Amino acid sequence: MPTNGVYDAVVIGAGVCGAITAWRLGEAGQSVLLLEAGEWGPDRVELVGNFARAANKSPGSPYASVEGQQHAPSPENSVGPYYDQISPNDYRSTYERRVGGTTWHWLGNVPRLIPSDFRLKSTYGVGVDWPISYDDLEPDYGAAEQLLGVSGDHDQWDGLLGAHRSTRFPMTKIWQSYSDQKVIAWLGAPTFEGVAITVNSTPQARNSQPYDGRPPCAGNSICVPICPIGAKYDATVHVKKAMLARVPVELLDRAVVTKLETDASGRIDAVVYKTWAGEERTARGKIVVIAAHAIESAKLLLMSGGPQGLANRSDQVGRNLMDHLQGVGVALTAEPVFGFRGPPTTSGIDAFRDGQFREKSAAFRMSLGNDGWGRKEAPQAALDGLVKQGRFGTELRAQLANHVTRQFRISYSTETLPRPDNRVRLSDHLDPTGLPRPKLSFTLEDYNTAAFEHAERAMTFIFDQIGATDTAFDPVSPEKYSPAGHIMGTCRMGRGPTTSVVDSRSRSHDHPNLFIVGSATFPTSGTANPTLTAVALTLRAIPKMRRIMKDIVT
């Protein structure tokens, strides 16, 4: 702790954006306190054991913790529901509260947003425009790819959907699976409703060679919920670097921030937190960076300040809650594609991530699965079916193999629009620590359901092209979509202090020393997994953080 008790920066949340912020500032010689509500938790080997023993292998399965449920509950780790859902459609995406955050169990897909995503309003008349363009953020995207360690095919991606790349990926692509190669060969180069369909390898924060002291991917296939060997990036990488920075970052886990306080000039001058041991303390920083992911960050701001909350002159804190809504189509291929080998996905179809249809219907990105029927049905179901029919022995084994080795799925992930009534508020229901649970309102609209129909038509076409049979689609509806885990929008960035929470450098319009980083700041969702963009925006904010810290004299 600095001798005058005031850190240069107090960072709230040791997930990917908080860890990278803390590390960068520490490397620049600043004193940083990194607070994390959750715990560091058991080591990787133990977590893999938890996963192995879990009957329900959900994303949160390795991380379940009784203490965590009591002191830092999350939608993945709580006794009873954590969200208080008040609208007819549930908001289904969840997150972890622990050192390293939700990147422990993310898949690791890191496509970038595309230029149209930043100008959705100007181009298609829906949503809003970002205060920056793709070109503004492009250098930060490249830097983010270096930090995470991204494997990708530069020639395939440079210029795709209008998004140029000024740097190559740090590593060459994750090799596309045998299944991808068969599908690509069977597909040919068809056109669907005027759109040329091609398959691209997916850029991933997954090593294709030794990188940054971590091994290459060995195809353990359980990226979600955990990479056994650390070939997939997770934010403990930067938490550890932060703790070894030029000025080592002080990490304090098991510390739940309960409110921020301001002085008369509107500067944040106190971060109040409660340890798991029950002690209430205060931390002070020249700047305060909230990096608690989109729901907890909004919740913290709403718990601070007056009835309107903190940093909320715009009345946008908590609003514009977005997600990507997902569905899946399954089929049996004519020949075995041998799923369950390698990462769950190594290729995708990006053809529907843009187009004039976005005036009426959401864009979507498609993934080819390497995991049988993916979320639609686990392979154990095929075993159960055969056993029920009385199959056993070599016949069972052969029939099971014949069926499961031909299982193939395509998933799609649709954008959602920012809506003021899709939002996070504070519930009257409290969590075990006495803090309000998040109260979520989330309603789907025709823009979303039209996209589900569009995607299903496209998948039907693709299955037909590749000669697959026994197709089935999970009925997707507002009640039955699959969540992506992509929580966005609750503290959106923009030019105007009356219509946005932060500026294009993630600094609060209302409080000169407050930054909010991460996917909470996205004005639109696009169809890219949000983490890479969140990191790029964080990197873009760092120089401003440093300028503000320099200007503040305590």
Next chain:
Amino acid sequence: MDAKSCARTTRSLGSVERRGSVHAGTSVNQLFMRLSQQLTGFDDLSSSLAETYLTFLRAQPEVAATIDDLLSEFGLLERVGSDLQRFRSRIVENERFSEAIPRIIAIWYTASYRSANGDTHIVGAEPYFQALLWPSIRAHTPGLSGGYFGYWAYPPEN
């Protein structure tokens, strides 16, 4: 014991456990092992895993009462000589064993056990990594690759 069963028994016991006697061991663990081979279609099962599973199954209310009967019936079949048809009708389709048979197959293929109330649980981490579903589809247990970068670009070798 007829020649066919003897040969099968000898093969399945493996070199470590091979006995000189024509009457191969009839310990319940070995009976369970051979029954499991018939049910799963896998010849090379781990004897320690068989012991783990048998111990586990003996403690489950859905099958505890019938598992020894099942092993006796199977042992009898082995002694008098059995073919696939007889095995199917006397063991697999035997009403008495209708709770046990699917659970024995499932425990080998998935390391999991389903209770009467529908709850499923995994026997343990080690058994999980040895679940037969994955070799049956020429893949690997999720979480334990043992492979090299890029193996998934090629069809399975095994």
